Amino acid sequence: MATLIKNAKIAADSWQLLDRAADGSLPTVPATGDIIVPLPLWQAMAGELLARSGRLGLWLDSAEDPALVADSLEALSLIAVHFPQFTDGRGYSTARLLRERYGWKGELRAIGDIQRDQLYYLSRCGFDAFVLNDSLNAKAALSAFNDFTEAYQTSVDRPVPLFRRRAAETA
Amino acid sequence: MYIYDAVDQRLVDERVAQFRDQTRRFLAGELSEDNFRPLRLQNGLYIQRFAPMLRVAIPYGLLASRQLRALAHIARKWDRGYGHFSTRQNIQFNWPKLEDVPDILAHLASVQMHAIQTSGNCIRNTTTDHFAGVAPDEVVDPLVWCELIRQWSTFHPEFAYLPRKFKIAVSGAEQDRAAIQVHDIGLQAVRNAKGETGFRVLVGGGLGRTPIIGTVIREFLPWPHLLSYLDAILRVYNRYGRRDNKYKARIKILVKELTPDVFRAQVDAEWAHLKDGPSTLTAAEVARITRRFTRPEYQTLDVLSVQYTQALARERGFANWAGRNVHPHKVPGYAAVTLSLKKTGVAPGDATADQMDAVADLADRYSFGELRVSHEQNLILSDVKQSDLHALWQEAKALGLATPNIGLITNIIACPGGDFCSLANAKSIPVAEAIQRRFDDLDYQHDIGELDLNISGCMNSCGHHHVGHIGILGVDKQGAEFYQISIGGAQGNAAALGKVIGPSFAQDEVPDVIEKLIQTYLARRDSETERFVDVVRRLGIAPFKEHVYGNADQKRENRSGQLAAA
Ligand code: HEM
Ligand code: SF4
Numbered sequence: 001m002a003t004l005i006k007n008a009k010i011a012a013d014s015w016q017l018l019d020r021a022a023d024g025s026l027p028t029v030p031a032t033g034d035i036i037v038p039l040p041l042w043q044a045m046a047g048e049l050l051a052r053s054g055r056l057g058l059w060l061d062s063a064e065d066p067a068l069v070a071d072s073l074e075a076l077s078l079i080a081v082h083f084p085q086f087t088d089g090r091g092y093s094t095a096r097l098l099r100e101r102y103g104w105k106g107e108l109r110a111i112g113d114i115q116r117d118q119l120y121y122l123s124r125c126g127f128d129a130f131v132l133n134d135s136l137n138a139k140a141a142l143s144a145f146n147d148f149t150e151a152y153q154t155s156v157d158r159p160v161p162l163f164r165r166r167a168a169e170t171a
Numbered sequence: 172m173y174i175y176d177a178v179d180q181r182l183v184d185e186r187v188a189q190f191r192d193q194t195r196r197f198l199a200g201e202l203s204e205d206n207f208r209p210l211r212l213q214n215g216l217y218i219q220r221f222a223p224m225l226r227v228a229i230p231y232g233l234l235a236s237r238q239l240r241a242l243a244h245i246a247r248k249w250d251r252g253y254g255h256f257s258t259r260q261n262i263q264f265n266w267p268k269l270e271d272v273p274d275i276l277a278h279l280a281s282v283q284m285h286a287i288q289t290s291g292n293c294i295r296n297t298t299t300d301h302f303a304g305v306a307p308d309e310v311v312d313p314l315v316w317c318e319l320i321r322q323w324s325t326f327h328p329e330f331a332y333l334p335r336k337f338k339i340a341v342s343g344a345e346q347d348r349a350a351i352q353v354h355d356i357g358l359q360a361v362r363n364a365k366g367e368t369g370f371r372v373l374v375g376g377g378l379g380r381t382p383i384i385g386t387v388i389r390e391f392l393p394w395p396h397l398l399s400y401l402d403a404i405l406r407v408y409n410r411y412g413r414r415d416n417k418y419k420a421r422i423k424i425l426v427k428e429l430t431p432d433v434f435r436a437q438v439d440a441e442w443a444h445l446k447d448g449p450s451t452l453t454a455a456e457v458a459r460i461t462r463r464f465t466r467p468e469y470q471t472l473d474v475l476s477v478q479y480t481q482a483l484a485r486e487r488g489f490a491n492w493a494g495r496n497v498h499p500h501k502v503p504g505y506a507a508v509t510l511s512l513k514k515t516g517v518a519p520g521d522a523t524a525d526q527m528d529a530v531a532d533l534a535d536r537y538s539f540g541e542l543r544v545s546h547e548q549n550l551i552l553s554d555v556k557q558s559d560l561h562a563l564w565q566e567a568k569a570l571g572l573a574t575p576n577i578g579l580i581t582n583i584i585a586c587p588g589g590d591f592c593s594l595a596n597a598k599s600i601p602v603a604e605a606i607q608r609r610f611d612d613l614d615y616q617h618d619i620g621e622l623d624l625n626i627s628g629c630m631n632s633c634g635h636h637h638v639g640h641i642g643i644l645g646v647d648k649q650g651a652e653f654y655q656i657s658i659g660g661a662q663g664n665a666a667a668l669g670k671v672i673g674p675s676f677a678q679d680e681v682p683d684v685i686e687k688l689i690q691t692y693l694a695r696r697d698s699e700t701e702r703f704v705d706v707v708r709r710l711g712i713a714p715f716k717e718h719v720y721g722n723a724d725q726k727r728e729n730r731s732g733q734l735a736a737a
Binding site for chain 2: 086087088089090092093094096101115117120121122124125137147148149150151152153154155159160161162163164166167
């Protein structure tokens with residue numbers, strides 16, 4: 001079972017992830033419930049999706065440009081970013097752009113090949129929810145958020161870089 | 172020397188703890204090999220031919236004597252008593268045990284060192300001029316900027332899983348000794364007409380299987396924008412660099428496929444959002460970092476020491492050494508000294524634990540306790556009083572570190588090659604040794620003059636063969652080890668990629684071929700000041716080729732030309 005971590009705690013997951021079929025065709029949409037749809041589905045039938053009763057989330061694949069959803073943020077309750085392999089680091093930039101440039105405030109979920117040893121950097125780039133690979137010990141993984149207690153750079157979790165915070169302290 | 176503050180230390184300590192836990196989980200079977208690989212690589216740990224290989228960062232090549240002693244200790248306790256200084260201002264240990272690596276890292280952390288991001292698809296150790304801070308031709312001291320880049324790149328959360336490795340080099344002098352034209356990003360620190368510091372920014376250089384000289388994408392980047400501009404370049408690369416083919420994943424391919432103009436436009440578009448944001452550097456921060464560097468307390472000395480000039484006149488061996496291994500210094504009465512790790516019969520760049528300890532002592536006694544690692548795989552004492560040079564020479568000689576060959580044919584750059592590296596097509600160390608033996612006669616070497624000879628065991632080009640005046644590349648010919656030879660490459664301001672002279676050679680033929688190249692050069696040079704590479708530039712490769720292969724090749728080419736024309 002995949003486990004959801006949200007705000008550094010194990011959480012129940014009410015969302016259903018809809019994927020394209022192997023042949024690329026779009027999935028059918030369940031009448032009710034909270035769903036996370038792939039970008040092409042949203043682009044093809046935004047009207048129908050908005051008319052449904054459940055909440056609407058959207059997921060971006062690693063090559064999909066977050067600019068494509070910048071105008072749709074108000075319609076969404078969740079955005080997920082897919083990591084086909086954990087070594088495909090495009091999603092880190094996607095997350096920062098969503099948070100820092102397009103102003104996404106809602107849940108930002110990392111899905112796909114997500115493991116304990118990436119949680120710290122993912123969280124610094126603005127993810128607050130993570131669907132961990134099934135085989136992993138989710139409880140032990142929570143400690144990964146505390147791997148480091150400080151960071152040099154500007155990031156979503158610490159928008160002011162260390163050198164400015166340090167200067168403010170000594171001022 | 173940059174001295175860590177509490178946060179710098181804490182981060183390195185936390186990294187050790189993190190890796191200790193990752194190693195434990197790997198050994199317990201909780202972390203798969205595939206999942207562990209990128210983690211260990213980002214801590215410098217490769218799995219090589221015989222054992223793991225651990226690459227330790229020597230940020231921008233600067234090393235304190237106590238750090239060198241720690242490296243000696245590591246070599247003795249966890250390795251086989253030696254280490255290999257690399258062209259990237261790192262040191263590699265070839266025989267550590269995986270389960271010992273966390274302890275090694277902890278020992279490194281105790282002397283403000285680490286192996287963070289020395290491998291893997293992330294931002295690597297930033298390299299610079301090995302004469303940074305002491306070179307007479309220096310316009311801007313690059314060290315402070317290197318440390319700022321080190322901090323910015325260390326655990327950068329967005330750029331830990333790039334398409335491929337990413338290397339940044341900084342130069343602040345008129346002569347480029349940091350190879351900035353063959354790095355993913357090359358930064359040339361300059362001053363504008365108003366005296367303000369900034370950077371000329373090059374991108375997309377690199378060696379490897381697609382050697383490319385970098386392109387300037389910004390002529391003058393004012394220093395406050397250094398980090399935001401780097402963020403912009405890296406973000407464009409992270410998002411659009413190719414991930415479908417690891418041989419096309421370096422930024423140089425992206426720059427080439429997009430064209431430099433389009434790439435620059437994309438970076439500028441990204442930068443427009445980041446510029447003047449919180450990453451903008453402040454004068455206070457630059458001053459703070461500057462203060463954390465200890466600087467030698469130089470004495471006021473005469474420009475030229477009488478003792479030194481007398482010794483030069485008296486002893487030919489000393490004069491030979493001083494002519495090659497002693498370099499000018501911007502402070503009167505001081506000099507920088509290269510301790511050659513290129514003694515014949517020793518793998519280029521290798522140093523034993525005893526040598527490391529001894530060099531640490533020399534650094535303490537002669538050079539304010541500091542030294543440098545050069546990308547030519549030598550060690551440098553950067554601040555030696557001229558009046559001490561003779562005594563230092565005698566001591567270095569006793570240690571086998573005074574081979575007077577800097578800039579000469581036997582100062583070979585070579586990668587570990589087939590003796591250690593699992594990617595190799597061919598060995599490099601025995602080839603280096605055979606060439607060193609062939610040209611062992613010092614007078615002959617001096618007569619040949621300045622010559623960079625670089626050897627890589629495969630296309631990955633760790634030995635920089637493309638930019639050697641003579642480059643030797645290990646190739647695989649139906650399972651046998653062969654060597655392809657190129658000439659006319661150069662590093663520095665006039666960086667150029669060498670041209671292959673023709674079909675490759677067996678290992679035992681290589682010294683003869685080099686000899687023939689040298690004979691051609693000596694016969695054709697117009698004066699003793701015309702270097703090998705100058706003659707190649709003037710005459711092209713044809714006369715060299717002809718002498719090496721006879722003119723059989725040419726005849727064949729002519730004939731096919733005639734046939735084609737007929
Ligand atoms: C023995 C273990 C080593 C392995 C497995 C290794 C592997 C590699 C690989 C695969 C590349 C090519 C990367 C690419 O083009 O994308 C590379 C490049 C490079 N390596 Fe190594 N290397 C090793 C040791 C060294 C050593 C000892 C040095 C220094 C003497 C070194 C210096 C370099 C440099 C400077 C490059 C950059 C060339 C470029 O711009 O692409 N490596 N290495
Ligand atoms: S050039 Fe090839 S053989 Fe030499 S160290 Fe690099 S990868 Fe290994």
